Amino acid sequence: MISLSGVTQHYGIRPVLRDIHLKIPDGRLTAIVGPNGMGKTTLLGVIAGTLWPQQGEVEIDGLRRRRSVEEELAIRRLMVYLPDHPWLPRERTGREFLLAVGALYDVPGERLLGHVERLLTLFQLTREGDWPIRSYSNGQKKKVAIASALVSDARILLLDEIFGGGLDPAGILALKHVLKRLAKIEGRTVLMTAPVPEIVEELADEVIVLREGRVEAHDTIEGLKQRANCRGSLAEVLGRLIHPEMLDHVQQYFDGDGR
């Protein structure tokens, strides 16, 4: 279980996260949603350990982040974090990069070789897998980055803006199936940010709604619908929860047009 208590985070003067209390259970696919600049990536960074909150604590399976060398190493072995803009080695092939990440997570040799092959097939990179990454298109780079998170076999996956970055429809479809299966059948914990409510509605067991650095809601999709008193799509539900004024703004926009 991922547990956050009283987490407050700011880089400069303005707090990005304010007094966040969360418990994210194991084996669920949880999506973080919210308006731009409201702390989704920051929240993921705090859990991933790239950011150090000014207040509060982050615990993974009862191990506290950065409290001791042993605890931190144990946490790092448990989870993989894929940011929105990872760095890839230009001169390495996709296959070599995936092998290196797998080796970093001590995935046994035979499993690693087979897994890399299956991932390359899954993301339609069988031929490109042996080309240097510099020759890949943006979508292919995104695919190989996603594959790097999957090849780790980590029990907790933290994925930032996983469906962005030029993924083609086949890639999106493959990723949806993989994430669903990882959470539902293999019992892995997936925590992701996604800006598209339709994808979240299709995949997520739970949704964390962030607004102005605070947790506005943390519930199942059904729970959110009840809370918003809306039986429509998740986009509408989120509209009510996060931007209750948004429809008024739309009306004002057209009212202000003098034509």
Added chain:
Amino acid sequence: MNMALLRWLRLVAPPAWITVTLLAWCAIMEGIYAWIGSTLGWQALSPRFFVARDVACLAAAAYLGVYRIAAFHPLFDSDYLSWLWLTPWRYDKPLPRGPLHLVLQDVLTVGLITAFMLHRPVVPLEYAPLSFFVTYYLTLALSLWGVDLRWWGYAVSALTGLMIAVSGRSSLAGLAVAALVYIPAYAGVRWTLATFPWSQRTTAWRKGVARQWQIFTAGHRQFAMISVNLEHPETEVHWPYSVLHAKERPSFFGKGDRLALALLAGWWCWVIFSTPGAEEMALGIGPMLYVMLLGFVVSARLIAYCGNHRPPISFWGRVFTLRWIIPGYDKVFLTPLATLGLGIVFPIALAKLQFEPPLILALSFPPFLIAGMLGGPPLAQWRLTSPARLAPGVRNQQLVEEI
């Protein structure tokens, strides 16, 4: 008979081109000397005419010293080492490629080089064997370090410094010290062979050095030709895997190594700058080197600790939220500050106490090096437990692509 003699000589002889080049160079110098002397008169020739010849002879002797260890030690040749592992060779048998210890052939070879300088030498003749001994002992010290006999290596290195210091005052006495240093050096060679095959750390070190050299000498286009390093995959990946991985990085330099290296730096500084004729360097190039090394140690420390581990909040964040000091993070600056302080205070204090410039340099190097290399917190601990914001660092655009 001649062939047998040649075979005997070739046991430890350097490549033929070295000998031929040296012979040709000496012949040319003697020829020019004879021609000028016979046409312009011998009095027209400066005694310094043979500087180039003597420098070539000293360089050849120094090369031979390196060659005797580098070419014959299995540590420096992975093919030789791998092959030796597969054979039933034991330390009580001769090394197949040739001995590491000195043999009669070495005496003849170095003697021959010295003989080339016999006609009107510009420097004392003893400098040729001394050049040989300096590089032979230093390369041997490096090999001892490489096979995990580190303290023996440091000792041989320090004694080589003593040999140079004595040679600067009396080259004959220097030769006597060189002969004495051979006792621990020879013991080191025997010990090296007795501990074969060496520890895993040795193998890792040798592989690591070879790989870094391969990467260093390859252009970024050729980089792809170097196979991916799955033994140390953390060197193959970038943000965020490079800073968030759970691989513990064993340091090749323990605390003892760092202390020894700091003390050796001071010792060698004294050896070099106190040599008669080099005192002026202690006032010229010495302080320059000192400042450069001090700057390097402080910068390297800051880059290693803060390159990927930035303050948790920005400068203006600190100012406006009145968190001017973040003790958990800012403690990382204490060691660089102490290093800088010691590096400045020591030479000034010693100068005020009227110490000689070489001694000022020699005594000032170790304190700041010890502080810079041994000051806490340990890097591995800092990387895992510091209250820092992890950042990707500087991107080498030729090797790294950001999505």
